[in-house]
Structure formats: structure tokens, C-alpha cells
Amino acid sequence: MGPVEYAGERLVLREVECAHADALHALYGDSRATRHLPFEPRTREEVVRIIEEARASAAADPRRLYVLSVIDPEDGDVIGVARLHVEHDHPHSAEIGFGLRPDHWGRGLGVDLVRLLLRFGFKEVGLHRIWGARSPDNIASQLVMLTAGMVEEGRIRHHVRTPDGWRDSIVHSVLEDEWDGRRLD
């Protein structure tokens, strides 16, 4: 697979690039967006470093990490980020992560984004299982993943260390054979 450019109805996933740093800082640097994530808001320099590392890892063969900017096709704006990480020891399985800039929340785009990411993972990467882990308090993420067809699988206790201490994660997943591709775009 070459550089990713993957279109859904309302969103496009495209390889992240350094020119996207300001837009992605509007996400990673905003405490509303990082509230349920296991890190403090990032500085712009940290965002640039994340982008550079993502671009370097995109060259790996086989590729394990996809960090994709979420583009609004109407105006070409970068409005979020999508991440898909293929497990090294279980290459049929990948973990996803996703986020939108707060000024784009509440329009159903989160559900569209997860549906598009699942379609990308199953149809383009050839995965059998896709999972995501969220904070127990992250209701927006819970609703988005459930609506996109990812069932709740269980709780990993003390999965991540946050600035406030240990935090459990709730894992959601969807399997290739239960995935309804017609709904998920």
C-alpha cells in the first residue's frame, strides 16, 4: 500500500504531514480533548515530534503504524487524527485511537471517523480484529465506538498511568466476521 488517501462520505483520511502541525496542535494541545487521554496537553513542538515519528514509522515494511490526518473534504481543513497500530506479535489485530478538534464535536463526525477507520482496517490493511481502549469516564468515546459497532469487551485494570494516577481502560472491539461493512462507511 502506498501513501494513504482514504475517503468516506464526510471525511478523508490522509497521511499526516508537518504542515498539519497547527491543526493537530488545536487537538492535542487542548485540555478538553486530552481530558480523558493519558497525557497532558501537548506543546506544538511535541506535536511536530509526533508527526515526524509517525512519518518515519510509515516507511517500515511491514508497516505497523498508521497516523492519519482527518480532513474535511469541503474545505481541506485538518479536523482530527486517526491512529491504527497493528500488533507486532498478532498482525491480524490492531488498536485504534481517534480524536477531533473540539470545534467539530457534536455533529456525528466521531461516529463517521470510527466507521471509516474500521473500513480502512478491515478492507485495506486486511485485519481480523480491531480494538480500542478508553477511559471509563469517556462517554463520548463509548457512544462513538458502540454506535460504530464495537462491542464492550471488558476492563483492563490499571492499564495506564495518568498524571492523576493509575487508570482502568474499557476495551471495545469488532471482528471482521461480525463487521457490517455496509453500515460502516
Ligand SMILES: CC(C)(COP(=O)(O)OP(=O)(O)OC[C@H]1O[C@@H](n2cnc3c(N)ncnc32)[C@H](O)[C@@H]1OP(=O)(O)O)[C@@H](O)C(=O)NCCC(=O)NCCS
Ligand atoms: C470522542 C470524539 C471523537 C467524539 O466526537 P463527536 O464528533 O463529538 O461524536 P459524535 O457527534 O459522533 O457523537 C456520537 C454520540 O456521542 C454523544 N456524545 C458526544 N460527545 C459527548 C459527551 N461529551 N458526553 C456525552 N455524550 C456525547 C453524541 O450525542 C452522540 O450520541 P447519539 O448518537 O446518541 O446522538 C470527541 O469527543 C473527541 O475527539 N474527544 C477527544 C479525544 C478522545 O477522547 N478520543 C477517544 C479516545 S479513546
